[in-house]
Amino acid sequence: MKHGPIALIDPEVPTMVLAAQAEIRDKMMSNAHEIAARKGRIIAVAQEGDEEIAKLAQDVIFIPRTLDPLVFPFWQ
Numbered sequence: 419m420k421h422g423p424i425a426l427i428d429p430e431v432p433t434m435v436l437a438a439q440a441e442i443r444d445k446m447m448s449n450a451h452e453i454a455a456r457k458g459r460i461i462a463v464a465q466e467g468d469e470e471i472a473k474l475a476q477d478v479i480f481i482p483r484t485l486d487p488l489v490f491p492f493w494q
Contacts, residue, residue: 428456429457432458432461433461434463435449435450436462436463437464437471451474453474461477461478462475465481465483465484
């Protein structure tokens with residue numbers, strides 16, 4: 419997240435975090451921590467059993483664990 423998008427973070431604006439794919443999860447978690455530090459509301463999509471995102475997000479949509487290319491193939 420850079421200066422522009424970070425300026426929009428506040429408790430009134432929810433942010434959707436897609437933290438299900440292993441190859442981008444670390445970067446997404448870093449962004450989620452920045453959002454939480456600014457008291458932003460986080461709605462996350464994560465793989466089942468991801469307790470770290472569950473602690474940060476107000477709402478989590480869990481999806482079953484599977485191969486990374488099958489999670490969000492349009493990012494490939």
